[in-house]
Amino acid sequence: MTEQKASNELRVAIAGLGSIGSKIATALDQGIEGLALSAVAVRDPAKHQSFLTSLRRPPKVLPIDQLGDAADIVVECAPSSQLRAIVEPAVKRGRSAVVVSVGGLLDNYDLIDLARANGGRILVPTGALIGLDAVNAAAVGTIHSVKMVTRKPIDGLKGAPFIVQNNIDIDNLREPLKLFEGSARDAAKGFPANVNVAVALSLAGIGPDRTQMQVWADPTVTRNVHRIEVEADSARFSMGIENIPSENPKTGMITALSVIALLRKQRATLCVGT
Ligand SMILES: NC(=O)C1=CN([C@@H]2O[C@H](COP(=O)(O)OP(=O)(O)OC[C@H]3O[C@@H](n4cnc5c(N)ncnc54)[C@H](OP(=O)(O)O)[C@@H]3O)[C@@H](O)[C@H]2O)C=CC1
Ligand SMILES: O=C([O-])CC(=O)C(=O)O
Missing domain, CATH: 3.30.360.10 (Dihydrodipicolinate Reductase; domain 2)
Structure with a gap:
């Protein structure tokens, strides 16, 4: 069943709570203008239990293919082998998917057509790169x-x-x-x-x-x-x-910060940089 929005906040779900996902979850929980962390998907919920209960507003824990039911934006930060399982159901529902396992997109390029056909979007942050x-x-x-x-x-x-x-x-x-x-x-x-x-x-x-x-x-x-x-x-x-x-x-620290910067832009009044 589709979750009702409590306000006009954009709901964000995160797939994967590793070095990137956990930082994004913490930033959302601490507050990003107009956004709220609604759900996460993890491989082993027990492993992440204490982190999740430490959050001020603990999100739901859902199977990866259900994140699009609970969010307007689904952030993929799992191994690239999971990319399709995360992004396909989200964009089919017209959601935006933020993809960090960008290499995986090359073998799943049809997801872009799928997103287009369903009003979804695929957003690739600058990540660990520059410029x-x-x-x-x-x-x-x-x-x-x-x-x-x-x-x-x-x-x-x-x-x-x-x-x-x-x-x-x-x-x-x-x-x-x-x-x-x-x-x-x-x-x-x-x-x-x-x-x-x-x-x-x-x-x-x-x-x-x-x-x-x-x-x-x-x-x-x-x-x-x-x-x-x-x-x-x-x-x-x-x-x-x-x-x-x-x-x-393998992962540079700045990657999570780049995703947080991208999320901040979703509802910011002043946006700098293209
Ligand atoms: N675009 C960019 O600039 C960059 C992209 N990356 C890419 O970002 C991705 C994430 O990196 P990073 O956070 O460092 O990786 P980590 O290995 O630290 O974390 C991956 C997370 O995904 C979880 N996971 C694994 N399988 C599943 C599953 N089936 N369902 C749900 N969650 C799952 C893991 O669970 P568990 O904790 O239980 O193991 C873990 O929490 C990688 O693909 C990496 O290559 C990395 C750096 C830069
Ligand atoms: O973190 C980095 O420097 C880059 C990286 O791992 C990636 O692109 O997958």
Whole structure:
């Protein structure tokens, strides 16, 4: 049954309460103008019980496919394997889905048509990256090339399918090793928990096949480092960000903050940046 709204607040549901989802839940509980946390979905509710009861207004705990019944905006922050199960029912109901496992969108691109047909929306935050406003703007004109280089500490790359399938030993590295060079689409297949940022960049710009990417395992860095070069008919720009890893070493701390900033914009009177 559809939940009745108590006010004109936008109801927000969160799928996944890991390093990103728990920060968003806390921010919503502390107060974001015009928004209220209505529901969450987790794999193991018992594990998150004490966190949820510590919130001032504990949300409902629902199965992931029911979040769209209880919310206007569903925020996906679970592993990309769950992306479809979270986003499909939400956009079918005409809801907005905020997607952080952006790489998973490439294998589920029909969700965009599904959202369009049902009045839903898919919102991709800048996440752990920088400057998607400039890339969006440049894409209104013509972008000639987008090149990105990602360097991560060893702990942030362990277990990536590309490393496992190619039997690459990164544990004993003493100097940086280029693991991958190719398209953002192929990078997302090989490093699904590491290069969502490259897919977001590609969707803002010239697409996952033309966006060029390198991935390095770098024992000399302690942060997730992303450098980007864009060549367009309106501008040439270089961008860089050095993310402090969160409690999940693969995920930069700024990712959750980017989603919170996106949520703040939903009802803010003053919005800055595109
Ligand atoms: N767009 C971007 O810039 C970035 C995107 N990401 C991506 O964001 C996503 C989330 O990252 P992060 O928060 O660090 O990941 P975590 O591993 O910290 O958290 C994932 C959460 O999803 C939950 N989960 C797993 N399976 C299910 C399920 N079937 N139903 C409901 N919940 C489930 C986990 O539950 P439990 O706690 O029980 O294990 C956990 O709480 C990842 O896909 C990551 O790759 C990361 C960094 C940047
Ligand atoms: O946090 C980061 O620096 C980027 C990341 O993991 C991703 O894009 O998946």
